[in-house]
Amino acid sequence: MRDIVKPVEDARKTKTVSLTVQERRERHRETLRSDLIEAARKLVQEEGYDGLTIRKLAKRVGYAPMSVYSYFADKQDILLALAEDRFAILARRIEENTSDDPIEALRAVMTEYAAFGLGNPNEYRIVFMTEKTRPPEGMTFEELDASNPAMLALLGRVEACIAAGRLKGDPFAIATILWSIAHGTISLLITFPFHEFGDPDAYVKRMCDLALGALEGQDVQPLSDNPGGLCRLTRK
Template sequence: MSIQERRAREREERRDCILQAAQAIIAEEGIEKLSVRKIASRIEYSPSLIYHYFQDKEEILHHLMGGVYKAILEAIAPYQFSEEPPEEKIKASTRKYIEMALQMPDAYKAIMLSSVPGTLAHTSILFKDARQKRPALGMLCQYLEELGWENEEQIERTAQVYWCATFGLIIRMITEKDLDHMQIERLIENYLHFILGGIQQSVTCRKEEQ
């Protein structure tokens, strides 16, 4: 390994160490409590060394949010190209999203409940035309279109409400930590049955009106 390669690897290892420390602080104390000084203290670096790798706390948050979102997208993206019926794609991708969130409960809760502007730049979902900037929401809108929905604004609002309902279920399951695996599975299954039933009924009613 050349000197340049070794230095590049060491740089990446230090960046990863900083990001892992930041994620741990967020999970334990919340995003509002995150600071460069706390990160430095946790990994026994000087604050000036942290600034050598990241411009500021906002850049650290940007990398963390990007990493979390990328992992979720990579997990649910394959369903987008599946030949399964759209309702099955909604069901499978939603289940995968819930499972991933439950694998990182503290970090997910801290990030998704944060009102810090830098975090909301990644997590906000209710603004108009959000499907253009939030690929996961765009996938859900695509599935609704495949089900027969035609009004673009109605499709996006339905996808946004669906996401909020899913988020609410996840937060409750994270908050009520003592739920056993079987109960979690039953809750997810009942939720999907209830929500998809409503979506399908809405599609049927719209077709009858036409």
């Protein structure tokens, strides 16, 4: 009887060890992938888009260039991973910056968005101003924004303002208008830093004041007959 039981016990131990090893490998792989994304971020920050190459990235983390391909198919794949990482960080910063006043909470989204862009101009260009990270042709808002926590955070703050009676109209339209204003402001500030905009923080505040002031009291209609799936995402 003991001879029968013993192999079963050993098999269970082996299975447990194998699962633990697999978990460790997966955790190690995730850590290395994060290291590559962080190294890519620093390269972009220091040298811009053209400074990011597979060879430079591999050298930065002490890998052979071919090892990078175990994690990313090509440079564009790295850029997309970097964009996703930046969106997640931006969303966390937005969640940490809130207010009991729904309008001020909404303003915080725009100021955090601006602070991210102005503080990380090369990264902002990669995420928002390059063909390499442009959504595929035909992708709907529902597909795009399902993986964009920052935009969902903006929409959530807009809906809170509507619920409090501070804004009125279609939440997707309001969120898109505010996003357009914020993106346009940041793009101008980082593309034309020599222009006489004055203090960047003061300029951003002025744009926020004008945008929110213009929307208060307006009944904002949908942007089109099919405004997209972003609003539906927050109601599932």
